Amino acid sequence: MKKIEVKNLKFAYNSKETVINGLNFSVEAGKYVSILGHNGSGKSTLAKLLMGLLVPGSGEIFVDGKLLSSETVDEIRLKMALVFQNPDNQFIGSTVEEDVAFGLENRKVPQKEMHDIIFKYLRLVGMEEFYDKEPSNLSGGQKQRVAIAGALALNPDILILDEATSMLDPKGKREINELINSLRDVNPELTIISITHDVNEALFSDEIVLISSGKVSKVATPEEIFSDEALLTKNNVISPFVYQIKNRLIDMGIDASNCKTMDEMVELIWQSK
Amino acid sequence: MAIEVKHVSFTYSPKTPNAYEALKDVSTCINDGDYLTIVGQTGSGKSTLVQMLNGLTMPTSGAIFVDEQDTKIWCKKTKTTRLLRKKVGLVFQFPEYQLFEETILKDVAFGLINYGMKKEQAYEKAKEYILKVGLNESYFTKSPFELSGGEKRKVAIAGILALEPEILILDEPTAGLDPKSKEDLLNLITQLHDEGKTIALVTHNMSIVRKYANHVILIEKGKAFFDGTPDEFFVNDEVCKIIEVPEVIEFARKLKVKGIDIDVNKATSVDSLVEQIKLWRAKDE
Ligand SMILES: Nc1ncnc2c1ncn2[C@@H]1O[C@H](COP(=O)(O)OP(=O)(O)OP(=O)(O)O)[C@@H](O)[C@H]1O
Ligand SMILES: Nc1ncnc2c1ncn2[C@@H]1O[C@H](COP(=O)(O)OP(=O)(O)OP(=O)(O)O)[C@@H](O)[C@H]1O
Ligand SMILES: [Mg+2]
Ligand SMILES: [Mg+2]
Numbered sequence: 001m002k003k004i005e006v007k008n009l010k011f012a013y014n015s016k017e018t019v020i021n022g023l024n025f026s027v028e029a030g031k032y033v034s035i036l037g038h039n040g041s042g043k044s045t046l047a048k049l050l051m052g053l054l055v056p057g058s059g060e061i062f063v064d065g066k067l068l069s070s071e072t073v074d075e076i077r078l079k080m081a082l083v084f085q086n087p088d089n090q091f092i093g094s095t096v097e098e099d100v101a102f103g104l105e106n107r108k109v110p111q112k113e114m115h116d117i118i119f120k121y122l123r124l125v126g127m128e129e130f131y132d133k134e135p136s137n138l139s140g141g142q143k144q145r146v147a148i149a150g151a152l153a154l155n156p157d158i159l160i161l162d163e164a165t166s167m168l169d170p171k172g173k174r175e176i177n178e179l180i181n182s183l184r185d186v187n188p189e190l191t192i193i194s195i196t197h198d199v200n201e202a203l204f205s206d207e208i209v210l211i212s213s214g215k216v217s218k219v220a221t222p223e224e225i226f227s228d229e230a231l232l233t234k235n236n237v238i239s240p241f242v243y244q245i246k247n248r249l250i251d252m253g254i255d256a257s258n259c260k261t262m263d264e265m266v267e268l269i270w271q272s273k
Numbered sequence: 274m275a276i277e278v279k280h281v282s283f284t285y286s287p288k289t290p291n292a293y294e295a296l297k298d299v300s301t302c303i304n305d306g307d308y309l310t311i312v313g314q315t316g317s318g319k320s321t322l323v324q325m326l327n328g329l330t331m332p333t334s335g336a337i338f339v340d341e342q343d344t345k346i347w348c349k350k351t352k353t354t355r356l357l358r359k360k361v362g363l364v365f366q367f368p369e370y371q372l373f374e375e376t377i378l379k380d381v382a383f384g385l386i387n388y389g390m391k392k393e394q395a396y397e398k399a400k401e402y403i404l405k406v407g408l409n410e411s412y413f414t415k416s417p418f419e420l421s422g423g424e425k426r427k428v429a430i431a432g433i434l435a436l437e438p439e440i441l442i443l444d445e446p447t448a449g450l451d452p453k454s455k456e457d458l459l460n461l462i463t464q465l466h467d468e469g470k471t472i473a474l475v476t477h478n479m480s481i482v483r484k485y486a487n488h489v490i491l492i493e494k495g496k497a498f499f500d501g502t503p504d505e506f507f508v509n510d511e512v513c514k515i516i517e518v519p520e521v522i523e524f525a526r527k528l529k530v531k532g533i534d535i536d537v538n539k540a541t542s543v544d545s546l547v548e549q550i551k552l553w554r555a556k557d558e
Contacts (some may be wrong), residue, residue, distance in 0.1 A: 013419060038451045039423030085422045085449070086369065137285065140366045140445065141315025163422065166448045167366070169314050169477045170517045197423075197451050236453035241520040241543070248547045252554075262520075266527045273554050 002065070003029040003158060003191040004050065009059035011042075011049060011214075019045050021214035022059070027207075032184065032192040034202035034222075037211035038236035043195045044085050046211070047162050050193070051082045063158070078107060081151035083164040085195075087143040090150065091135040096127065099135055100150045107154060121149040124179055126172075140167040148176060152183065161194040165201070177201065199226070199240045210235055274341070275440050275471045276303040276326055276361075281335035283321050295321040297495045298335070303440075303488075308466050309473040310482045312516065313492035319475045320366050322492065323442050326473070327361035328354060339440075359388055362438030366445050366475070368429030372417040377403060380417050381432045388436065402435040403428070407457050422449045430458070440471040447478065459485065479519040483507065484542045491515065504538045521546055 004027040011020035019042050027033050035043050048054045050061060052073035061068040063076045081103075084090045093099030100118045109117065122128045125145040130138065135146060144167050151159060159180070165173045184190050194205065202208055208225045210218040212235050218225065225231065226243040239247070245265060249256040254272045259265045283296040296318045303309055311319050324330045325337055328344040337344045339361060347357040365371055374380035378399055385395035403412060406427040417428050426449050433441070441462070447455045463485060466472050476482070482489050482503055489506045491499040499512050507518055525540035534553050540546040 039427070039449075039454055040421040044421060086367065088367065139316040139320060140448075145315070163449060167315075167445060167477070170479070172315055197449065197455070199452065236451040238452035238456065241524075244543050245524065245547075248543065252547075252551065262524050262527055266524075266531050266533075269528065269550060269554075270531050270533060 001029045002026050003031075003063070004193075005060075005062040006046075006050075007060045007062070009046075009049065009061065010057045011045060011054060012057055013045075018057070019214050020049065020056075023211075023214060023216055025209050025216050025219060027191055027193065029191055030184070030188050031206045032194070032204075033207045033209060034205040035193060035195045035209045035211060036197070036199075036202055036225075036235070036237055037217075041211045042214040043211055044162055045214075047082060047160050047193075047195060050160060051080060052077055053082075079157040080160065081154045081156035081158075082160045083144075083147050083151045083162060085162040085166075087147040088136065090147050091143075094134060095132050096122065096135055096138075096146050097131040099146065100153050103150050103154050117153050121153040122146075124152070125149045125176065141169065141172060144168060145172075145176075152179075157189060158191045158193070161192070161196075163195055163197065166197070173198070173201065177204065199237065203240050210237070274302055275305045275307065275339070276473075277338040277341075278302070278322075278326075279336050279338065281322075281325065281332040281337060283318075283325065283330070284333045285321075287333055294333075295495055296332075296492075299492070299495075299497045300335075301490055301497060301500050303471060303473060305471055306466075306469065307471050307473070307488045308486050309471075309488040309490065310486040311473060311475045311490050311492065312477065312479070312482060313498075314515065317492040318495045319492055320444055323363065323444055323473065323475060326440075326442055327363045328357050329363065355388070359436055360438060361440045361442060362433040362436050364430050364433045364441075364443045364446055366448075368426045371429040371432060372425060375416060376414050377408070377417050377420075377428050378413040380428060381435050384432055384436050398435055399431070402431040405434065405461060406431045407454055423451060423454060426450060427454070434461075434465075438470075440473070441465060442473045444475045445477070446474065447476065447481070479516060480521065480542075483519050483521060525549075 006023055006025050009020050009023040010018060012018040037043050049056055052068055066072055068076055091099050092102050097118055101114055104114050104117060119128060122131060125148055127145045127149060144164060148164055165176050196202055203222050208222055209216055217235060218231060226239040229247060232239055246256045246259055254268055256265055256268055278299055278301045281296060281299045285293045285295055313319050325332060328348040331345060339357060348354045372380055374383055378396060381399035381403055382395040385398055386392060408427055430446060447458060450458060462472060486503050489503050490497055491512060493515060499506060499509060506512055507522055521540055522537060525535050525537045525546055528535045529537060535549050540549060
């Protein structure tokens with residue numbers, strides 16, 4: 001079933017230029033989709049349109065088959081959570097705890113359940129001991145962790161991440177990705193749209209939507225996208241390390257086209273002499 | 274010596290119940306011409322450290338010397354504070370807080386005009402640097418607040434680069450940049466380094482440490498846990514418990530274990546690794 005469907009979407013911030021230029025794509029329920037694209041290609045704008053925070057100039061967005069409009073936006077938004085690119089744009093509470101609580105209050109979660117939910121998610125992102133700190137006084141990566149906890153605590157059907165882990169260290173990134181995967185195991189319907197510049201992160205998604213100048217330039221599996229050097233160059237993307245090595249081996253006359261791991265490539269190199 | 278950090282500790286909200294000691298007795302030297310990378314986990318104290326290097330904040334104890342002079346003395350008078358800020362340029366981790374003018378051109382030129390450059394000349398230089406960070410002419414008259422995340426970062430970087438500081442400090446400058454822009458920025462920084470600038474860069478990206486740096490500091494829970502060269506860094510067992518070695522090293526090590534003749538320390542990038550593989554294949558034994 002289609003969880004999200006975007007049809008011929010157009011949007012402009014002002015009369016000078018359109019930022020989203022007839023964009024089409026859809027996401028099946030339960031899928032993890034990465035959105036890749038050059039700086040300024042319209043990814044964050046798209047995220048805000050999906051959340052109903054911006055109103056399309058023309059075109060349609062359907063969520064669970066229902067058209068997103070001023071009448072349906074409140075109801076549809078209850079199913080969704082967005083982690084903003086700049087976590088500071090998301091914080092409302094004067095402490096970390098209050099901040100996570102704020103989103104829950106909005107969704108009318110009973111007061112007596114709130115405490116447990118807040119601390120469960122703060123613990124999962126490793127920020128429990130910071131519960132009484134001011135969000136603005138946290139480090140960059142700590143802010144991102146709190147923003148992620150705030151979104152996960154809402155138990156959304158659709159989670160939209162806008163470069164949500166861009167300031168985490170590699171271990172922290174991996175932990176958050178594992179956390180999100182464990183949530184998918186619990187709720188197979190959980191649909192994830194992850195906007196990212198991290199190709200290693202995108203490697204683990206079911207599908208990649210490549211966006212260029214407000215249009216979809218390709219939808220395919222990570223394997224297909226990262227094997228197409230010409231497409232990547234055109235879209236300001238540089239492939240993950242394993243794919244870079246793979247392509248260089250092929251250039252050298254070593255047939256690595258079916259290799260997926262470093263170990264397989266090491267073996268091929270060894271045998272090639 | 275460009276910057277000397279001597280027994281520096283830093284406490285946020287000192288002498289209050291919220292007091293938090295973010296740095297503990299950190300000492301290091303940043304030499305002229307260094308390409309330093311500062312690494313460490315989330316919340317370890319990296320941003321706290323770099324904000325002291327241009328006198329934006331002062332150590333709670335210990336001292337920082339820039340060109341042999343204590344930042345506390347540099348910052349006693351407005352005039353010398355300004356000289357320090359021009360000598361040591363700092364790009365913040367969240368660059369949007371560095372933007373404030375109506376147009377991008379004005380924003381980048383602001384610092385130059387502030388330092389006494391004639392308007393016309395300042396705008397010329399601003400244009401030069403906006404183009405250098407990969408934005409085209411159509412951006413000159415745009416408002417810096419109507420930009421994407423990556424575009425804002427580029428403008429903030431241009432604003433500091435335009436001042437042509439001797440020491441350039443960048444706090445996670447590649448976060449939010451697309452992979453091509455990331456590579457272009459790193460090439461630009463390398464070019465500045467080749468021209469003689471001193472670079473200090475905060476990053477989580479170990480490939481950057483391997484490929485570009487000659488000096489690396491690992492901050493762990495507010496302390497300088499490691500201070501040395503990248504070659505020493507990536508073979509240090511204690512360090513490797515905290516960080517992840519970059520893929521290029523992981524791959525080079527696997528080749529070596531297999532019996533392929535590779536100098537792991539010289540495998541600093543995909544290019545240099547592939548060169549070595551080619552050499553090994555060409556050699557007859
Ligand atoms: N508030 C705004 N007003 C006018 N134009 C805007 C505004 N916000 C963004 N833009 C423009 O819209 C385009 C798309 O911006 P958007 O933030 O969606 O890009 P993005 O793909 O998220 O980029 P990044 O990877 O840098 O975050 C950019 O060219 C940007 O300059
Ligand atoms: N203004 C502040 N008030 C109180 N504590 C602060 C403040 N700024 C930072 N801290 C705390 O100091 C510690 C170090 O923060 P800092 O920003 O230096 O970390 P960092 O190494 O730059 O982390 P990141 O990689 O996440 O950016 C963190 O635990 C943070 O919560
Ligand atoms: Mg964006
Ligand atoms: Mg920081």
